[in-house]
Amino acid sequence: MKMVNSQNKSVYIHIPFCDTICSYCDFCKFLKNDEWIDKYLDSLEKEIKNNYKGEILDTIYIGGGTPSCLNKEQLTKLFNVIKVLNKNKECEFTFECNMENITEYKLKLLYENGVNRLSIGIQTFNEKYLSFLNRKHTKEEIANKIKICKEIGFKNINIDLIYGLPNQTLEELNSDIDEFLKLDITHISTYSLIIEPNTKIYIDNNKNIDEDLDYEMYKLICGKLKDNGYNHYEISNFSKKGYESKHNLTYWNNDNYYGFGLGASGYIDNVRYDNTKNINKYLSGEYVKESHKLNLNETIENEFILGLRKIKGIDKETFKKKYNKDIKEIEVVNKLIKENKLLEDEKNIYINKDYIYVSNDILVEFID
Ligand SMILES: C[S@@+](CC[C@H](N)C(=O)[O-])C[C@H]1O[C@@H](n2cnc3c(N)ncnc32)[C@H](O)[C@@H]1O
Ligand code: SF4
Known part of the structure; x- marks a missing residue:
């Protein structure tokens, strides 16, 4: 059976360095180290040059880790490395930032280099939970820094919010959502806390909140955001009209994308690949850890598992094509x-x- 390959129009770049390590995080990241960052950017440059075929890109997403923890020189070097990427005029270019390292000069540097979407990990506005998560910003600085982002010209801003924190109440979440709404920004990604093995909160024996409360929290988020003009367009993502994340839609539409950097994943010409999470291997140019060419059944399986995450689901005509x-x-x-x-x-x-909250139970039905 014929299958139409979509062109590679998106690039994800992983920057695996952070200023501090959060108590809940099991992502691919290291404490910041200037010597490593320098070598890392050199290796990243080679990886991109070896693999990128010059396509005109619709989206670029620089995530982490904490890309914003790079200093001025390192950021300048990163932007030089990615100069080879051809962006279309409307290219959505996202850069992940942590609140504590948002400064005017860094934001200007991002803006001058074409970044037009910021994704900021706020997680919560509640000091008690910020401390529990080992996040380093304060509630007070949030509004002020978002104001600076807007003044510099960023119109498209996402924040990440975590809920379902141990002992968190509905009232506390309600207050977090109110604080978010005051920021008047275009996008919010919400995450129910996962207590991952090998994280501090796991070792400290924290327990997840009860499932019924988690469901109440999800309903509260969906209801309140909808009442305030945010479109619920993916299970956990909400945006003002026209501000859906084009980059993440690439994933959910099961389209192709490059993944560059330590631990990054990509999907090119029916091959899904995962880069190594071993920094020494990465620095020596051994980028890909494993790759797998998908057969038609697996590709269709992914089409459903990813596509049905979108609230409007899968377009029948596109599927047929x-x-x-x-x-x-x-x-x-x-x-x-x-x-x-x-x-x-x-x-x-x-x-x-009625089944969105338990969508995983539906999605697994597509797995052979
Ligand atoms: C890996 S982080 C990278 C962005 C940035 N470094 C930050 O922390 O804000 C992406 C998002 O995943 C979410 N996340 C990470 N670990 C999580 C966990 N264990 N449970 C729920 N959400 C998590 C957080 O909301 C975080 O902002
Ligand atoms: S959550 Fe973000 S800032 Fe915290 S350790 Fe993980 S990647 Fe770094």
């Missing part, structure tokens, strides 16, 4: 429609809103 096959030919789709877990309208097939 991509796979030369009617979406209703997929047995599980019909089964889930009969069970009322999936709904369809003229254009799309999507998860019934």
Whole structure:
């Protein structure tokens, strides 16, 4: 069966350095070290030069780790490294920042180098939980720094918010959402806390909040954000109209993207690959740890697992064009429609809103 390959139009770049390590984080990151950063940027430059084929890009996302912990010289070097990337005029260019290292000069440097979207890890506005998470900013500095971002010209700003913190109450979350709304920014990504092994909060024996409370918190977030003009467009993501994350939509649309940097993942020409998380290997030019060429069934499986994360679901016509096959030919789709877990309208097939909170139970049905 014929399958149309989409062009590579997105690039993710991982910067695995942080000023401090948060108590809950098991991402690929290290405490900042200037010598490593220098070598890392050299290796990143080679990786990009060896693999990037010159496509015109719709999105670039520099994430981490904490890309904003790089100093002026390191940031300048990073922007030199990525000069080879061809951006289209409308390219969405996101840069992840932590509140504590947002400064006017860094923001200006980002802006001058074409960054037009900031993603800022705030997590909570509550001092008690900021300390629990080992985050280094204060509630007071948040509004002031967002103001600086806007003054410099950033119109598209995301913040990350974590909820479901041990002992957190609905009232405390409600107050966090109120504080977020006051910032009047375009996007919010919400995360229910996962207590990952090998993190401080796990070792300290913290326990997740009860599932019913987690569900109440999710409903509170969805309801309040909707009432305040935010469109719930993906299970955990909300935006003002027109400010959906184009980059993350690349993932959810099961489209191709390059992943460059330590621990980054990519999806190119039907191959999913994961880069090494071993910094020594990465610095010596051994970039990819494993890769796997997907067969048609696996590609379609991903189409559902990723695509149904979007609230509006999967576009039937796009599916047909991509796979030369009617979406209703997929047995599980019909089964889930009969069970009322999936709904369809003229254009799309999507998860019934009543099941969004338990969407994982639906998505696993697509795994062979
Ligand atoms: C890996 S971080 C990178 C961004 C940036 N360094 C920061 O911390 O703000 C991306 C986001 O994932 C979320 N996250 C990380 N670990 C998590 C966990 N254990 N449970 C829930 N969300 C988590 C946080 O909201 C964080 O902002
Ligand atoms: S959550 Fe972000 S800042 Fe904290 S350790 Fe992880 S990557 Fe670094």
